[in-house]
Amino acid sequence: MSLLIVGTVAFDALETPFGKTDKILGGAATYIGLSASYFTKKSNLVSVVGGDFPQENIDLLNKHNINTKGLQIKADGKTFFWSGKYHTDMNTRDSLVTELNVLADFDPIVPDEYQDCEFLMLGNLVPTVQMKVLNQLKTRPKLVVMDTMNFWMDVDMENLLKTIAKVDVLTINDSEARQLSGEYSLQKAAKKILAMGPNYLIIKKGEHGALLFNKDQVFFAPALPLEEVFDPTGAGDTFAGGFIGYLAETRDLSFENMKRAVIYGSAMASFCVEKFGTERLIGLSREDVETRIQQFVDLVQVDISLVY
Protein backbone atom coordinates (compact mmCIF):
# COMPACT_ATOMS: atom_id res chain seq x y z
CA MET A 1 0.00 0.00 0.00
CA SER A 2 2.98 2.30 0.29
CA LEU A 3 5.68 4.06 -1.67
CA LEU A 4 9.20 2.68 -1.97
CA ILE A 5 11.93 5.22 -2.70
CA VAL A 6 15.41 4.25 -3.85
CA GLY A 7 18.06 6.89 -4.34
CA THR A 8 20.94 8.77 -2.84
CA VAL A 9 21.06 10.32 0.60
CA ALA A 10 23.93 12.74 0.59
CA PHE A 11 25.72 15.80 1.78
CA ASP A 12 25.74 18.76 -0.61
CA ALA A 13 27.77 21.95 -0.48
CA LEU A 14 26.14 24.52 -2.71
CA GLU A 15 27.08 27.85 -4.15
CA THR A 16 24.64 30.07 -6.02
CA PRO A 17 24.72 33.78 -6.86
CA PHE A 18 22.80 34.27 -3.59
CA GLY A 19 25.24 32.60 -1.23
CA LYS A 20 26.84 29.33 -0.27
CA THR A 21 26.32 26.53 2.20
CA ASP A 22 28.50 24.15 4.19
CA LYS A 23 27.70 20.45 3.90
CA ILE A 24 23.95 20.19 4.16
CA LEU A 25 21.48 17.34 3.78
CA GLY A 26 20.91 16.41 0.15
CA GLY A 27 20.48 13.47 -2.19
CA ALA A 28 17.76 12.45 -4.63
CA ALA A 29 15.92 10.17 -2.20
CA THR A 30 15.91 12.90 0.46
CA TYR A 31 14.19 15.40 -1.84
CA ILE A 32 11.83 12.74 -3.20
CA GLY A 33 10.86 11.58 0.29
CA LEU A 34 10.33 15.03 1.76
CA SER A 35 8.25 16.10 -1.22
CA ALA A 36 6.15 12.90 -1.24
CA SER A 37 5.50 13.27 2.48
CA TYR A 38 3.01 16.04 1.78
CA PHE A 39 0.78 13.50 0.04
CA THR A 40 1.46 9.95 1.15
CA LYS A 41 1.38 8.86 4.78
CA LYS A 42 3.98 6.18 4.41
CA SER A 43 7.11 5.85 2.35
CA ASN A 44 9.98 3.41 2.65
CA LEU A 45 13.56 4.38 1.90
CA VAL A 46 16.34 2.22 0.45
CA SER A 47 19.69 4.00 0.47
CA VAL A 48 23.11 4.13 2.10
CA VAL A 49 25.00 6.63 4.25
CA GLY A 50 28.26 6.64 6.21
CA GLY A 51 28.99 6.81 9.93
CA ASP A 52 29.24 10.59 9.57
CA PHE A 53 25.51 10.92 8.86
CA PRO A 54 23.91 12.58 11.89
CA GLN A 55 20.97 11.01 13.71
CA GLU A 56 19.08 14.32 13.49
CA ASN A 57 18.87 13.91 9.70
CA ILE A 58 17.41 10.43 10.14
CA ASP A 59 14.96 11.86 12.67
CA LEU A 60 13.96 14.50 10.13
CA LEU A 61 13.23 11.85 7.50
CA ASN A 62 11.24 9.76 10.01
CA LYS A 63 9.24 12.83 10.99
CA HIS A 64 8.26 13.13 7.31
CA ASN A 65 6.66 9.67 7.20
CA ILE A 66 9.81 8.10 5.74
CA ASN A 67 10.65 4.64 7.07
CA THR A 68 14.46 4.34 7.23
CA LYS A 69 14.63 0.60 7.93
CA GLY A 70 16.21 0.18 4.48
CA LEU A 71 18.76 2.95 4.98
CA GLN A 72 22.09 1.18 5.34
CA ILE A 73 24.54 2.89 7.70
CA LYS A 74 28.18 2.02 6.95
CA ALA A 75 29.77 3.02 10.25
CA ASP A 76 33.31 3.12 8.86
CA GLY A 77 32.40 4.81 5.59
CA LYS A 78 31.59 8.37 4.59
CA THR A 79 28.34 9.66 3.14
CA PHE A 80 28.19 10.53 -0.58
CA PHE A 81 29.26 14.15 -1.01
CA TRP A 82 28.63 16.53 -3.88
CA SER A 83 29.60 20.14 -4.23
CA GLY A 84 28.44 22.39 -7.02
CA LYS A 85 28.39 25.98 -8.12
CA TYR A 86 25.59 27.51 -10.18
CA HIS A 87 26.07 30.15 -12.85
CA THR A 88 24.01 33.35 -12.94
CA ASP A 89 21.29 31.85 -15.12
CA MET A 90 20.84 28.96 -12.64
CA ASN A 91 20.41 26.58 -15.57
CA THR A 92 24.04 25.55 -15.69
CA ARG A 93 26.33 24.44 -12.90
CA ASP A 94 29.82 23.14 -12.36
CA SER A 95 30.42 20.10 -10.18
CA LEU A 96 33.29 21.07 -7.87
CA VAL A 97 33.58 17.84 -5.86
CA THR A 98 31.99 14.41 -6.26
CA GLU A 99 33.01 11.90 -3.57
CA LEU A 100 31.04 8.68 -4.05
CA ASN A 101 32.25 7.23 -0.73
CA VAL A 102 29.75 4.58 0.50
CA LEU A 103 27.79 4.93 -2.72
CA ALA A 104 30.67 3.41 -4.70
CA ASP A 105 29.74 -0.17 -3.75
CA PHE A 106 26.12 0.32 -2.77
CA ASP A 107 24.25 -2.97 -2.78
CA PRO A 108 20.59 -2.14 -2.22
CA ILE A 109 18.63 -4.47 0.04
CA VAL A 110 14.84 -4.24 0.16
CA PRO A 111 13.67 -5.18 3.66
CA ASP A 112 10.85 -7.77 3.86
CA GLU A 113 8.45 -5.24 5.34
CA TYR A 114 8.81 -3.13 2.16
CA GLN A 115 7.58 -5.97 -0.06
CA ASP A 116 4.00 -4.75 -0.14
CA CYS A 117 4.92 -1.48 -1.90
CA GLU A 118 2.66 -0.61 -4.80
CA PHE A 119 4.52 2.48 -5.95
CA LEU A 120 8.22 2.46 -6.67
CA MET A 121 10.36 5.54 -7.27
CA LEU A 122 13.77 4.77 -8.69
CA GLY A 123 15.74 7.95 -8.06
CA ASN A 124 18.76 8.71 -10.21
CA LEU A 125 21.39 6.02 -9.54
CA VAL A 126 23.54 3.47 -11.37
CA PRO A 127 21.03 1.72 -13.68
CA THR A 128 22.09 -1.74 -12.46
CA VAL A 129 21.37 -0.69 -8.87
CA GLN A 130 17.93 0.51 -9.91
CA MET A 131 17.36 -2.84 -11.63
CA LYS A 132 18.52 -4.77 -8.55
CA VAL A 133 15.79 -3.14 -6.51
CA LEU A 134 13.12 -3.91 -9.07
CA ASN A 135 14.28 -7.53 -9.19
CA GLN A 136 14.03 -7.95 -5.43
CA LEU A 137 10.32 -7.20 -5.38
CA LYS A 138 8.23 -10.37 -5.37
CA THR A 139 5.19 -8.58 -6.77
CA ARG A 140 5.68 -5.96 -9.43
CA PRO A 141 4.50 -2.57 -8.14
CA LYS A 142 1.42 -0.96 -9.69
CA LEU A 143 3.60 1.89 -10.89
CA VAL A 144 7.35 2.22 -11.35
CA VAL A 145 8.74 5.71 -11.95
CA MET A 146 12.40 6.12 -12.89
CA ASP A 147 14.60 9.17 -12.92
CA THR A 148 18.02 9.14 -14.54
CA MET A 149 20.57 11.52 -16.03
CA ASN A 150 22.86 12.13 -19.00
CA PHE A 151 25.85 10.64 -17.15
CA TRP A 152 24.43 7.11 -17.49
CA MET A 153 23.75 7.73 -21.17
CA ASP A 154 27.44 8.53 -21.57
CA VAL A 155 28.90 5.62 -19.60
CA ASP A 156 26.36 2.77 -19.43
CA MET A 157 23.71 3.13 -22.13
CA GLU A 158 23.28 -0.65 -22.39
CA ASN A 159 22.15 -1.16 -18.80
CA LEU A 160 20.29 2.12 -18.82
CA LEU A 161 18.13 0.93 -21.72
CA LYS A 162 17.50 -2.41 -20.01
CA THR A 163 16.24 -0.60 -16.91
CA ILE A 164 14.19 1.94 -18.87
CA ALA A 165 12.46 -0.99 -20.61
CA LYS A 166 11.12 -2.17 -17.24
CA VAL A 167 9.51 1.02 -15.94
CA ASP A 168 6.14 2.72 -16.43
CA VAL A 169 7.19 6.36 -16.25
CA LEU A 170 10.55 7.86 -17.15
CA THR A 171 11.43 11.39 -16.01
CA ILE A 172 14.32 13.20 -17.68
CA ASN A 173 15.11 16.75 -18.72
CA ASP A 174 14.89 18.14 -22.24
CA SER A 175 18.56 17.83 -23.15
CA GLU A 176 18.58 14.25 -21.81
CA ALA A 177 15.49 13.42 -23.90
CA ARG A 178 17.34 14.74 -26.94
CA GLN A 179 20.47 12.75 -26.09
CA LEU A 180 18.58 9.52 -25.37
CA SER A 181 16.52 9.69 -28.58
CA GLY A 182 18.88 11.44 -30.96
CA GLU A 183 15.97 13.74 -31.90
CA TYR A 184 15.93 17.49 -31.40
CA SER A 185 12.14 17.82 -31.57
CA LEU A 186 10.71 16.83 -28.19
CA GLN A 187 7.63 15.40 -29.91
CA LYS A 188 9.80 13.07 -31.96
CA ALA A 189 12.03 12.34 -28.96
CA ALA A 190 8.98 11.32 -26.93
CA LYS A 191 7.81 8.90 -29.60
CA LYS A 192 11.20 7.18 -29.71
CA ILE A 193 11.55 7.01 -25.94
CA LEU A 194 8.05 5.60 -25.43
CA ALA A 195 9.02 2.87 -27.92
CA MET A 196 11.84 1.89 -25.51
CA GLY A 197 9.33 0.61 -22.97
CA PRO A 198 7.75 3.21 -20.69
CA ASN A 199 4.08 4.05 -21.11
CA TYR A 200 4.67 7.60 -19.93
CA LEU A 201 7.45 10.08 -20.39
CA ILE A 202 7.90 13.28 -18.43
CA ILE A 203 10.27 15.83 -19.92
CA LYS A 204 11.33 18.37 -17.30
CA LYS A 205 12.24 21.78 -18.68
CA GLY A 206 13.12 23.55 -15.42
CA GLU A 207 11.93 27.17 -15.49
CA HIS A 208 10.06 26.32 -18.71
CA GLY A 209 7.72 23.73 -17.19
CA ALA A 210 7.22 20.02 -17.88
CA LEU A 211 5.66 17.85 -20.57
CA LEU A 212 3.82 14.58 -19.96
CA PHE A 213 3.47 12.21 -22.90
CA ASN A 214 1.81 8.90 -23.47
CA LYS A 215 1.44 7.30 -26.89
CA ASP A 216 -1.60 9.41 -27.82
CA GLN A 217 -1.66 12.42 -25.56
CA VAL A 218 0.47 15.28 -24.39
CA PHE A 219 0.03 17.59 -21.43
CA PHE A 220 2.04 20.66 -20.54
CA ALA A 221 2.46 22.00 -17.02
CA PRO A 222 3.97 25.48 -16.78
CA ALA A 223 6.55 26.52 -14.24
CA LEU A 224 5.52 29.38 -12.00
CA PRO A 225 7.37 32.62 -12.79
CA LEU A 226 9.15 33.24 -9.49
CA GLU A 227 10.56 36.47 -8.11
CA GLU A 228 13.78 34.63 -7.40
CA VAL A 229 15.19 31.16 -7.95
CA PHE A 230 17.47 30.80 -4.98
CA ASP A 231 18.88 27.30 -5.44
CA PRO A 232 17.68 24.78 -8.07
CA THR A 233 19.31 21.79 -6.34
CA GLY A 234 16.86 18.93 -5.94
CA ALA A 235 14.08 20.53 -7.98
CA GLY A 236 13.81 17.54 -10.33
CA ASP A 237 13.75 15.06 -7.43
CA THR A 238 11.22 17.18 -5.59
CA PHE A 239 9.07 17.16 -8.73
CA ALA A 240 9.30 13.35 -8.89
CA GLY A 241 8.44 13.06 -5.19
CA GLY A 242 5.34 15.22 -5.54
CA PHE A 243 4.33 13.37 -8.68
CA ILE A 244 4.55 9.84 -7.28
CA GLY A 245 3.42 10.88 -3.80
CA TYR A 246 0.22 12.33 -5.23
CA LEU A 247 -0.38 9.18 -7.31
CA ALA A 248 0.31 6.89 -4.35
CA GLU A 249 -2.19 8.83 -2.28
CA THR A 250 -4.94 9.09 -4.91
CA ARG A 251 -4.35 5.59 -6.35
CA ASP A 252 -5.68 6.63 -9.75
CA LEU A 253 -3.41 5.97 -12.73
CA SER A 254 -5.56 7.55 -15.44
CA PHE A 255 -3.94 10.13 -17.73
CA GLU A 256 -6.21 12.77 -16.18
CA ASN A 257 -4.84 12.03 -12.74
CA MET A 258 -1.27 11.89 -14.01
CA LYS A 259 -1.82 15.44 -15.28
CA ARG A 260 -2.82 16.50 -11.77
CA ALA A 261 0.23 14.69 -10.39
CA VAL A 262 2.46 16.68 -12.75
CA ILE A 263 0.96 19.92 -11.41
CA TYR A 264 1.52 18.77 -7.83
CA GLY A 265 5.10 17.82 -8.66
CA SER A 266 5.65 21.20 -10.32
CA ALA A 267 4.20 23.00 -7.30
CA MET A 268 6.52 21.16 -4.91
CA ALA A 269 9.52 21.94 -7.16
CA SER A 270 8.53 25.62 -7.14
CA PHE A 271 8.82 25.60 -3.35
CA CYS A 272 12.12 23.73 -3.43
CA VAL A 273 13.99 26.38 -5.40
CA GLU A 274 12.94 29.22 -3.10
CA LYS A 275 15.54 28.39 -0.44
CA PHE A 276 18.82 26.52 -0.13
CA GLY A 277 18.73 22.73 -0.18
CA THR A 278 15.76 21.06 1.50
CA GLU A 279 14.95 24.04 3.72
CA ARG A 280 11.72 25.03 2.00
CA LEU A 281 10.43 21.44 1.94
CA ILE A 282 10.34 21.27 5.72
CA GLY A 283 7.28 22.50 7.52
CA LEU A 284 5.04 23.45 4.60
CA SER A 285 1.34 23.32 5.44
CA ARG A 286 -1.34 21.64 3.39
CA GLU A 287 -2.72 25.12 2.82
CA ASP A 288 0.62 26.34 1.43
CA VAL A 289 0.53 23.52 -1.09
CA GLU A 290 -3.09 24.08 -2.11
CA THR A 291 -2.54 27.84 -2.50
CA ARG A 292 0.43 27.14 -4.77
CA ILE A 293 -1.60 24.64 -6.81
CA GLN A 294 -4.23 27.32 -7.34
CA GLN A 295 -1.54 29.68 -8.68
CA PHE A 296 -0.56 27.03 -11.24
CA VAL A 297 -4.18 26.61 -12.29
CA ASP A 298 -4.76 30.36 -12.54
CA LEU A 299 -1.56 30.91 -14.53
CA VAL A 300 -2.89 29.15 -17.62
CA GLN A 301 -6.64 29.56 -17.04
CA VAL A 302 -8.38 31.04 -20.06
CA ASP A 303 -12.00 30.79 -21.13
CA ILE A 304 -11.84 30.51 -24.86
CA SER A 305 -15.25 28.95 -25.49
CA LEU A 306 -16.41 32.46 -26.41
CA VAL A 307 -16.40 32.33 -30.18
CA TYR A 308 -15.96 35.78 -31.61
Add this chain to the structure above:
Amino acid sequence: MSLLIVGTVAFDALETPFGKTDKILGGAATYIGLSASYFTKKSNLVSVVGGDFPQENIDLLNKHNINTKGLQIKADGKTFFWSGKYHTDMNTRDSLVTELNVLADFDPIVPDEYQDCEFLMLGNLVPTVQMKVLNQLKTRPKLVVMDTMNFWMDVDMENLLKTIAKVDVLTINDSEARQLSGEYSLQKAAKKILAMGPNYLIIKKGEHGALLFNKDQVFFAPALPLEEVFDPTGAGDTFAGGFIGYLAETRDLSFENMKRAVIYGSAMASFCVEKFGTERLIGLSREDVETRIQQFVDLVQVDISLVY
Protein backbone atom coordinates in the same frame (compact mmCIF):
# COMPACT_ATOMS: atom_id res chain seq x y z
CA MET B 1 -12.43 51.13 -36.69
CA SER B 2 -9.41 49.43 -38.22
CA LEU B 3 -5.90 48.30 -37.52
CA LEU B 4 -2.84 50.33 -38.51
CA ILE B 5 0.37 48.39 -38.98
CA VAL B 6 3.79 50.03 -39.21
CA GLY B 7 6.86 47.94 -39.86
CA THR B 8 9.25 46.59 -42.42
CA VAL B 9 8.33 44.97 -45.70
CA ALA B 10 11.39 43.13 -46.89
CA PHE B 11 13.13 40.41 -48.79
CA ASP B 12 14.60 37.60 -46.71
CA ALA B 13 17.00 34.84 -47.71
CA LEU B 14 16.85 32.10 -45.13
CA GLU B 15 18.89 29.05 -44.29
CA THR B 16 17.80 26.49 -41.72
CA PRO B 17 18.89 22.87 -41.12
CA PHE B 18 16.00 21.94 -43.44
CA GLY B 19 17.00 23.93 -46.48
CA LYS B 20 17.46 27.42 -47.84
CA THR B 21 15.52 29.99 -49.82
CA ASP B 22 16.29 32.66 -52.38
CA LYS B 23 14.98 36.15 -51.70
CA ILE B 24 11.42 35.69 -50.48
CA LEU B 25 8.82 38.03 -49.09
CA GLY B 26 9.51 38.97 -45.47
CA GLY B 27 9.47 41.86 -43.02
CA ALA B 28 7.75 42.45 -39.70
CA ALA B 29 4.73 44.25 -41.16
CA THR B 30 4.21 41.48 -43.71
CA TYR B 31 4.00 38.78 -41.04
CA ILE B 32 1.88 41.00 -38.78
CA GLY B 33 -0.53 41.82 -41.58
CA LEU B 34 -0.93 38.27 -42.88
CA SER B 35 -1.48 36.95 -39.37
CA ALA B 36 -3.96 39.69 -38.42
CA SER B 37 -5.90 39.07 -41.62
CA TYR B 38 -7.37 35.91 -40.12
CA PHE B 39 -9.20 38.06 -37.58
CA THR B 40 -9.67 41.61 -38.73
CA LYS B 41 -11.34 42.53 -42.00
CA LYS B 42 -9.34 45.68 -42.55
CA SER B 43 -5.80 46.67 -41.82
CA ASN B 44 -3.76 49.57 -43.09
CA LEU B 45 -0.07 49.36 -43.82
CA VAL B 46 2.60 52.03 -43.45
CA SER B 47 5.95 50.92 -44.81
CA VAL B 48 8.46 51.37 -47.64
CA VAL B 49 9.83 49.20 -50.44
CA GLY B 50 12.01 49.73 -53.51
CA GLY B 51 11.30 49.55 -57.21
CA ASP B 52 12.36 45.91 -57.11
CA PHE B 53 9.32 44.92 -55.07
CA PRO B 54 7.00 42.88 -57.30
CA GLN B 55 3.36 43.80 -57.80
CA GLU B 56 2.36 40.20 -56.99
CA ASN B 57 3.53 40.70 -53.42
CA ILE B 58 1.40 43.81 -53.12
CA ASP B 59 -1.50 41.86 -54.57
CA LEU B 60 -0.94 39.18 -51.96
CA LEU B 61 -1.10 41.73 -49.16
CA ASN B 62 -4.24 43.32 -50.62
CA LYS B 63 -5.85 39.89 -50.88
CA HIS B 64 -5.28 39.55 -47.12
CA ASN B 65 -7.33 42.67 -46.27
CA ILE B 66 -4.23 44.84 -46.08
CA ASN B 67 -4.62 48.34 -47.49
CA THR B 68 -1.30 49.35 -49.07
CA LYS B 69 -2.12 53.01 -49.65
CA GLY B 70 0.56 53.85 -47.04
CA LEU B 71 3.18 51.60 -48.59
CA GLN B 72 5.73 53.96 -50.13
CA ILE B 73 7.37 52.65 -53.28
CA LYS B 74 10.77 54.22 -53.95
CA ALA B 75 11.16 53.42 -57.64
CA ASP B 76 14.90 54.06 -57.74
CA GLY B 77 15.65 52.31 -54.43
CA LYS B 78 15.97 48.72 -53.33
CA THR B 79 13.82 46.89 -50.79
CA PHE B 80 15.27 46.15 -47.35
CA PHE B 81 17.09 42.81 -47.50
CA TRP B 82 18.07 40.47 -44.70
CA SER B 83 19.74 37.12 -44.90
CA GLY B 84 20.19 34.78 -41.95
CA LYS B 85 21.23 31.29 -41.05
CA TYR B 86 19.76 29.34 -38.13
CA HIS B 87 21.71 26.95 -35.94
CA THR B 88 20.48 23.43 -35.22
CA ASP B 89 18.57 24.46 -32.10
CA MET B 90 16.68 27.12 -34.12
CA ASN B 91 16.95 29.47 -31.16
CA THR B 92 20.09 31.18 -32.39
CA ARG B 93 20.90 32.58 -35.78
CA ASP B 94 23.60 34.51 -37.56
CA SER B 95 22.75 37.52 -39.70
CA LEU B 96 24.65 37.04 -42.95
CA VAL B 97 23.55 40.18 -44.80
CA THR B 98 21.62 43.27 -43.70
CA GLU B 99 21.04 45.83 -46.47
CA LEU B 100 18.84 48.64 -45.16
CA ASN B 101 18.37 50.17 -48.65
CA VAL B 102 15.14 52.24 -48.70
CA LEU B 103 14.67 51.64 -45.01
CA ALA B 104 17.73 53.74 -44.20
CA ASP B 105 15.87 57.04 -44.61
CA PHE B 106 12.32 55.84 -44.14
CA ASP B 107 10.02 58.73 -43.30
CA PRO B 108 6.65 57.21 -42.45
CA ILE B 109 3.56 59.04 -43.69
CA VAL B 110 0.14 58.10 -42.36
CA PRO B 111 -2.45 58.68 -45.13
CA ASP B 112 -5.54 60.66 -44.13
CA GLU B 113 -7.81 57.69 -44.67
CA TYR B 114 -5.87 55.81 -41.96
CA GLN B 115 -6.67 58.43 -39.32
CA ASP B 116 -9.65 56.56 -37.93
CA CYS B 117 -7.55 53.59 -36.79
CA GLU B 118 -8.31 52.42 -33.28
CA PHE B 119 -5.61 49.79 -33.05
CA LEU B 120 -1.97 50.54 -33.79
CA MET B 121 0.76 47.94 -34.17
CA LEU B 122 4.25 49.39 -34.14
CA GLY B 123 6.38 46.61 -35.59
CA ASN B 124 10.07 46.50 -34.78
CA LEU B 125 11.69 49.62 -36.31
CA VAL B 126 13.87 52.58 -35.33
CA PRO B 127 12.14 53.91 -32.17
CA THR B 128 12.00 57.46 -33.58
CA VAL B 129 10.17 56.18 -36.65
CA GLN B 130 7.67 54.37 -34.42
CA MET B 131 7.20 57.64 -32.49
CA LYS B 132 6.70 59.64 -35.71
CA VAL B 133 3.76 57.44 -36.62
CA LEU B 134 2.18 57.79 -33.21
CA ASN B 135 2.59 61.56 -33.40
CA GLN B 136 0.85 61.78 -36.77
CA LEU B 137 -2.39 60.34 -35.42
CA LYS B 138 -4.88 63.07 -34.53
CA THR B 139 -6.76 60.80 -32.12
CA ARG B 140 -4.80 58.42 -29.97
CA PRO B 141 -5.74 54.81 -30.83
CA LYS B 142 -7.62 52.70 -28.27
CA LEU B 143 -4.66 50.37 -28.11
CA VAL B 144 -1.02 50.77 -29.14
CA VAL B 145 1.12 47.63 -29.25
CA MET B 146 4.86 47.96 -29.79
CA ASP B 147 7.45 45.38 -30.72
CA THR B 148 11.15 46.09 -30.52
CA MET B 149 14.47 44.28 -30.22
CA ASN B 150 17.79 44.25 -28.38
CA PHE B 151 19.52 46.20 -31.18
CA TRP B 152 17.69 49.41 -30.18
CA MET B 153 18.60 48.81 -26.53
CA ASP B 154 22.24 48.74 -27.61
CA VAL B 155 22.26 51.79 -29.88
CA ASP B 156 19.36 54.10 -28.96
CA MET B 157 18.07 53.36 -25.47
CA GLU B 158 17.07 56.99 -24.91
CA ASN B 159 14.58 57.14 -27.77
CA LEU B 160 13.51 53.58 -27.18
CA LEU B 161 12.46 54.45 -23.61
CA LYS B 162 10.60 57.55 -24.84
CA THR B 163 8.61 55.42 -27.27
CA ILE B 164 7.98 52.63 -24.78
CA ALA B 165 6.53 55.23 -22.41
CA LYS B 166 3.81 56.02 -24.97
CA VAL B 167 2.46 52.53 -25.68
CA ASP B 168 -0.07 50.24 -24.01
CA VAL B 169 1.48 46.86 -24.72
CA LEU B 170 5.15 46.05 -25.22
CA THR B 171 6.18 42.71 -26.75
CA ILE B 172 9.77 41.54 -26.38
CA ASN B 173 11.53 38.24 -25.86
CA ASP B 174 12.95 36.97 -22.58
CA SER B 175 16.56 38.00 -23.13
CA GLU B 176 15.39 41.46 -24.24
CA ALA B 177 13.24 41.77 -21.11
CA ARG B 178 16.32 40.96 -19.06
CA GLN B 179 18.46 43.46 -20.96
CA LEU B 180 15.87 46.23 -20.77
CA SER B 181 15.26 45.81 -17.04
CA GLY B 182 18.63 44.61 -15.80
CA GLU B 183 16.80 41.86 -13.93
CA TYR B 184 17.26 38.15 -14.51
CA SER B 185 13.97 37.11 -12.92
CA LEU B 186 11.20 37.70 -15.45
CA GLN B 187 8.80 38.58 -12.63
CA LYS B 188 11.12 41.36 -11.49
CA ALA B 189 11.84 42.37 -15.07
CA ALA B 190 8.12 42.73 -15.74
CA LYS B 191 7.63 44.99 -12.73
CA LYS B 192 10.40 47.30 -13.86
CA ILE B 193 9.26 47.41 -17.48
CA LEU B 194 5.63 48.10 -16.55
CA ALA B 195 6.94 51.04 -14.51
CA MET B 196 8.38 52.45 -17.77
CA GLY B 197 4.90 53.14 -19.10
CA PRO B 198 3.09 50.21 -20.72
CA ASN B 199 0.08 48.72 -18.96
CA TYR B 200 0.83 45.30 -20.40
CA LEU B 201 4.01 43.41 -21.14
CA ILE B 202 4.25 40.28 -23.25
CA ILE B 203 7.45 38.29 -22.89
CA LYS B 204 7.89 35.90 -25.80
CA LYS B 205 9.88 32.77 -25.01
CA GLY B 206 9.75 31.05 -28.41
CA GLU B 207 9.38 27.30 -28.03
CA HIS B 208 8.76 27.90 -24.31
CA GLY B 209 5.60 29.96 -24.72
CA ALA B 210 4.71 33.51 -23.75
CA LEU B 211 3.92 35.45 -20.59
CA LEU B 212 1.40 38.29 -20.33
CA PHE B 213 1.78 40.67 -17.39
CA ASN B 214 -0.15 43.61 -16.11
CA LYS B 215 0.53 45.24 -12.75
CA ASP B 216 -1.46 42.64 -10.80
CA GLN B 217 -1.81 39.58 -12.97
CA VAL B 218 0.21 37.15 -14.98
CA PHE B 219 -0.89 34.69 -17.64
CA PHE B 220 1.14 32.02 -19.34
CA ALA B 221 0.43 30.65 -22.80
CA PRO B 222 2.35 27.51 -23.75
CA ALA B 223 3.92 26.87 -27.11
CA LEU B 224 2.68 23.80 -28.90
CA PRO B 225 5.25 21.00 -29.00
CA LEU B 226 5.73 20.60 -32.76
CA GLU B 227 7.09 17.65 -34.67
CA GLU B 228 9.39 20.04 -36.49
CA VAL B 229 10.20 23.73 -36.38
CA PHE B 230 11.05 24.39 -39.98
CA ASP B 231 11.84 28.10 -39.96
CA PRO B 232 11.30 30.44 -37.00
CA THR B 233 11.55 33.64 -39.09
CA GLY B 234 8.65 35.96 -38.41
CA ALA B 235 7.22 33.94 -35.53
CA GLY B 236 7.31 36.91 -33.14
CA ASP B 237 5.69 39.23 -35.69
CA THR B 238 3.08 36.61 -36.52
CA PHE B 239 2.35 36.34 -32.80
CA ALA B 240 1.89 40.11 -32.59
CA GLY B 241 -0.36 40.11 -35.66
CA GLY B 242 -2.62 37.42 -34.24
CA PHE B 243 -2.67 39.17 -30.89
CA ILE B 244 -3.67 42.62 -32.12
CA GLY B 245 -5.85 41.25 -34.94
CA TYR B 246 -7.90 39.29 -32.45
CA LEU B 247 -8.24 42.33 -30.17
CA ALA B 248 -9.19 44.60 -33.09
CA GLU B 249 -11.87 42.14 -34.12
CA THR B 250 -13.30 41.45 -30.64
CA ARG B 251 -12.89 45.06 -29.42
CA ASP B 252 -12.61 43.92 -25.80
CA LEU B 253 -9.54 45.12 -23.90
CA SER B 254 -10.14 43.24 -20.65
CA PHE B 255 -7.31 41.12 -19.26
CA GLU B 256 -9.45 38.04 -19.90
CA ASN B 257 -9.68 38.89 -23.58
CA MET B 258 -5.98 39.76 -23.77
CA LYS B 259 -5.33 36.22 -22.52
CA ARG B 260 -7.38 34.86 -25.43
CA ALA B 261 -5.49 37.15 -27.79
CA VAL B 262 -2.19 35.71 -26.54
CA ILE B 263 -3.44 32.20 -27.31
CA TYR B 264 -4.53 33.30 -30.80
CA GLY B 265 -1.15 34.94 -31.35
CA SER B 266 0.61 31.78 -30.18
CA ALA B 267 -1.51 29.63 -32.48
CA MET B 268 -0.67 31.80 -35.49
CA ALA B 269 3.04 31.66 -34.60
CA SER B 270 2.83 27.86 -34.39
CA PHE B 271 1.64 27.81 -38.00
CA CYS B 272 4.30 30.28 -39.12
CA VAL B 273 7.25 28.08 -38.11
CA GLU B 274 5.94 25.01 -39.94
CA LYS B 275 7.11 26.21 -43.35
CA PHE B 276 9.61 28.67 -44.83
CA GLY B 277 8.84 32.36 -44.63
CA THR B 278 5.20 33.39 -44.94
CA GLU B 279 4.17 30.22 -46.80
CA ARG B 280 2.09 28.72 -44.02
CA LEU B 281 0.29 32.00 -43.34
CA ILE B 282 -1.27 32.01 -46.78
CA GLY B 283 -4.49 30.14 -47.31
CA LEU B 284 -5.23 28.92 -43.80
CA SER B 285 -8.91 28.33 -43.15
CA ARG B 286 -10.88 29.55 -40.16
CA GLU B 287 -11.25 25.89 -39.24
CA ASP B 288 -7.47 25.36 -39.29
CA VAL B 289 -7.12 28.20 -36.81
CA GLU B 290 -9.90 27.01 -34.52
CA THR B 291 -8.53 23.44 -34.50
CA ARG B 292 -5.12 24.77 -33.53
CA ILE B 293 -6.64 26.90 -30.78
CA GLN B 294 -8.32 23.80 -29.37
CA GLN B 295 -4.93 22.06 -29.26
CA PHE B 296 -3.56 24.92 -27.17
CA VAL B 297 -6.50 24.70 -24.80
CA ASP B 298 -6.22 20.91 -24.49
CA LEU B 299 -2.48 21.04 -23.92
CA VAL B 300 -2.82 22.64 -20.47
CA GLN B 301 -6.35 21.51 -19.61
CA VAL B 302 -6.51 19.85 -16.20
CA ASP B 303 -9.43 19.45 -13.82
CA ILE B 304 -7.90 19.90 -10.42
CA SER B 305 -11.02 20.80 -8.46
CA LEU B 306 -11.07 17.18 -7.35
CA VAL B 307 -9.61 17.38 -3.85
CA TYR B 308 -7.92 14.15 -2.88
